Amino acid sequence: MHDAQSPNVPAPDMPASDTAARFLRLPSVAERKLGPDYTVPVRLDPRILDQMQQTIRDLTEKYAETLKAQVGSLFSFVELAGMGDADARSQLYAMAHEVRGLAGTFGYPIIGRFAHSLCSYIEGYRAIDASVMRFHIEAMYDALKQGGGDELLADETLASLERLTAVTHVDGERSVG
């Protein structure tokens, strides 16, 4: 179905060129399901929101076990990744990436920030240093032991990690950016 209101659609008697854009306009999913006047309420019912938050809390216990195991596993890749082992680097990155995506949702935002910093470090440098990675993981481990960590302390730790990265990579060679 062509969008009749679009000024860029060729008139019916004009041949469309190969490079012409075609505009497709279909009704919204809400309209298709419940009729032309229906829109989904923008405001989320607070009772449903409570239930959703409770769902996250219910899943948190299971996630906490996984997080603990993941942080522990991260240590095992550090030495090899630091020596240039591509597989270890890739596994370490994948695990840290998962932590950065999930930890915040399940109530561990500080661990998510450390994981984010670790991912950025791995993304940013061709040659990565084992000690920088280890300090990141230790920071996650400490935060986990403290039940999530302290925001102020996390700020200071992240600033220290940045300084450590700068000192370790004095040549400034980056793989990205």
Place this chain on the structure above:
Amino acid sequence: MTRSIFEMLTVLVVDDSLHMRRLIARLLEVLGVSEVIVASDGEEAWAKFLKHRPDIVITDAAMKPTDGFVLAQRLRAIGEDDLRAVPIIMVSAHSELSAVTRARDVGVTDFLCKPISPRLLYERLVGALNRPRKLIESPDFIGPDRRMQTVEPDGPERRSQMTYL
């Protein structure tokens, strides 16, 4: 009480993290979504998409072997209009502009940064459900209009016709 739209929805959730798949699926169930299909990468998602014809796709970006960007491109290239116009919400821990731009350029409808929250997930869903499904098809792009809004000049038009084009 009338039937909620969520009870009429089939949503495909694609993520290589079991925890994230489970989380999004449960949150959708709380909203009342009748059918949640899950897949752990773009390849599995493609097969399940063709089989279940979901109303919305929520996909992670980075997955192996087939990531969310490739999945989005494949979905936008389907021959059937109604399937090709499916709203795609990309969920990613990559919040940098380059990731969002890349998602937009493969035809993703909306982008949600991890960590996700129930409220943000709901907002993205509502946006995807309420917006007309408008696609632009050109030789090098198939997807929603990449311009987020059209801003008309404030004041008299001073550009020449050539510049305006």
